[in-house]
Amino acid sequence: MAPARPLRSTPRPEPAAEIQPRRRPFDVHPDDETFGRLRAGEAHLRLMATSDLHGNLLGYDYLSDRPAPGAGLAALAPVMARLRAGPGATLLFDNGDVLQGTPLGEAGTGGPGPMPVAEAFRALGYDAATLGNHDFDFGLAAVRRFAAQAGPAVVLGNLVQADGTSVLPPVALLEREIADGAGVRHPLRVGVLGLTTPGVARWNAHHFPGGLSVTGMAAAARRRVPALRAAGAEVVVVLAHAGIDPAATAPGAENAALAVAEVEGVDALVAGHTHLAFPGPDHAAARAVDPAAGRLNGRPATMPGAGGRALGVIELALVRDGGRWRVDGGHGRLVRPGAASGEAAGDRALSARLAPAQSAALARIRRPVGESRVALHTHFAALGRAPAVQVVAEAQRLWLAEAVAGTEWAGLPVLSAAAPFRAGGRAGPAHFTDIPAGPLQARHLDDLYPFPNALRALVLTGADLRRWLARSAAAFARLAPGARDAPLLAPGVRAYTLDMIAGVTAEIDLAAPPEDPARLRRVLRHGREVAPEARFLLATNSHRLAAGAAPAEAVVPLPRPVTNRETLDALAARGPLDPPSAAAFAFAPMPGTTAILATAPGARAHLADIAPFAPEDLGTDAEGFLRLRLHL
Structure with a gap:
């Protein structure tokens, strides 16, 4: 990978000097079946996303104490591997509400020690993540331990503490390389902004005696996205823990995904929170909602439901223009584990890696x-x-x-x-x-x-x-x-x-x-x-x-x-x-x-x-x- 260009400060609302690039190579596949045969100066970027996993790592129903195949992060891991092996370059994100929900997912939230969710994220090579409202159910120390252990950049751009300090870094700038249709490798900078549900400041106020200050999602995006562009981001991805509601127009609206998608400079959006799926029949076609093409306000988007039953995928066509990449179209879709291919059975390596934590979780739920x-x-x-x-x-x-x-x-x-x-x-x-x-x-x-x-x-x-x-x-x-x-x-x-x-x-x-x-x-x-x-x-x-x-x-x-x-x-x-x-x-x-x-x-x-x-x-x-x- 070529050396990264240094970032220069700029007098923007969010100083670009605060946005440090995160460098890591990823596999590149010049052939692209989604957008046709690529030519020189054209590339395909595939964004994969999970959301609202709620601790469902291994596809196990802890309430009935029996396996639940076809769901959970382990079932999605083979899907991720298949898409990474296909055409285009890939990035992997999580959109929050991952810690709460199962004994395995909640392990480590109460004190020092390894967190199985963080270990799974490292194993699967996540690139960035944000937090949902339920991730704060265990307090600020727990989410910071998760961010420190997880490996990817965990970003949160609309929540700050009462003294004005950020709970977590608001954005991340990922530096990668991508090959065009002629096989020439070029640097690519992807900016990632994380936004959480504004209600978290009220719902979990008992965890924050000093208080929290929350900014509406669209307002935060209008502030942060220009700063990412000024810092050199050629593609901007927003991870918004919010549902899709055309009526959510108030500044602090809970399900403001549509308002965020409307912000100038956003290239792709991952939504969540409501446990619904997009694209698909959960959301009817409307002026700003295109469930057939997977677009919100014209921007490629996905919302992968809950529990790891589907992987959200956004396909982006990139073209080089003036020595930089820009998005030239795209769409969102959902990919579910294939029973016939054996994907629904799950990833054995991830299951083995989490086996000690799983044994402890099972012992806990079986306690009389x-x-x-x-x-x-x-x-x-x-x-x-x-x-x-x-x-x-x-x-x-x-x-x-x-x-x-x-x-x-x-x-x-x-x-x-x-x-x-x-x-x-x-x-x-x-x-x-x-x-x-x-x-x-x-x-x-x-x-x-x-x-x-x-x-x-x-x-x-x-x-x-x-x-x-x-x-x-x-x-x-x-x-x-x-x-x-x-x-x-x-x-x-x-x-x-x-x-x-x-x-x-x-x-x-x-x-x-x-x-x-x-x-x-x-x-x-x-x-x-x-x-x-x-x-x-x-x-x-x-x-x-x-x-x-x-x-x-x-x-x-x-x-x-x-x-x-x-x-x-x-x-x-x-x-x-x-x-x-x-x-x-x-x-x-x-x-x-x-x-x-x-x-x-x-x-x-x-x-x-x-x-x-x-x-x-x-x-x-x-x-x-x-x-x-x-x-x-």
Whole structure:
């Protein structure tokens, strides 16, 4: 490789002198089937990307304790190798949310020691990466250890600490060589900008007592991209941990991929966060969205879903112009592991390299932790009948009641808010919690509470409770009296927003509009309506609190930090789990009206739990969900 040219400083918003090139050769293949036969001064650059791996390195389902072939980084490794062996030159990126999600992925996040995710990134030769919101679930020290161990440049350009210092370098400048169609090798500089979800500053605020300052993604790109160009970048790639939403136009929008793609100077974009895939049927064609060609606002783009089920690929045509490369077209696509080729079986070398860490992860999930007297499932979470959610709420309630004993809050009734984490939705009919009664292992508690959220306590009034539960009431579709077989839930509702408050029952009028305060008819405690001025102590989690569920002045200090998952561990250690069976929701009677609940086929074993609805089994739909007719 030829010696790198030195960078010169320039009076731009981001000084070019801060952008140091990272040099590494890569394999070059002059033939290019994608863009036709290359000529002198033409080249093909292939960008490969993962996103939202959520610790899925080896294609293993740690909740059910069995292999899950065809997914995970090990299944994508042979795909990467195949594409690297094909025409064109390649670069490999990750778009965040890689640490949280599995015991293997989270190993090393709690303290010193090797991190399996970082080891996998080194083994597969990643060139650059950014961070997603869940990567911050373990605090700033964890992400910095990951960045130090991973090998590639880990960049983050829209998040800084309160004192103005960067959490990580905002950009990277990769120096490579690439051959044109005549076989002549030329230097190539690729600038990489990383952008994370703005909400991380709120959702993980408890990890940053000094605070964080976040810039909207598009605004950050408008600042950073010109600096990369001034530093010599001929190709600019943006790794944006954001979904694709045409309505996301506000400065701090969560899913601002389209706004970022519109920024002048961006050549290619990797999106993520929503666990959807692009290009493909997850996103309909629109003015700025071209799912056939894989372009957003005319820029080549990809979004590879979640869990390592697909590899995002962006193909770029390069031409030399005035002694520099420029992008002359491109498109995005997805590549999935091929079962026939054996790719879905995974990369044996990576599996062997991670085998010690995998053994430790399996030993952890198989640790006995107690037993449950009842099946813990989320099949009927939409009906407020979910033992898996009720046991989480009970664990939080008991811990909090003991924590405030002897304090000024000891006399207040303790309630507890919880929501289902695994209850269908986009992830399909297999994405439900269904733990049989009997012995429990640590993996079962991981299923009940998969996130490292912190327990939070609030003092709320009866009026506050109504406002809290009104959000849950709005999740249901509006049903006309006498309607037959309408969907119970409103379109697009995500189960984890469906809060249930153990200790009270929300009585909901499904005939009322979702935005009508009268839809939540009553909030009942022990059969009596809760007075607006009544005061309660409520257990919840840090994520829900950060989302603005309650005013900051209502927060009650706890004697020590504790995660919601730790309260489950404590409850399981007390004795067999047997959560209260009271329903969190009650629907105003609607004689002659029926609604359809989509749930898992495994719900058939628990229909007695919803006997008051006289459920009728209508079979499974095209996606595999069980359709139950409910009589309201």
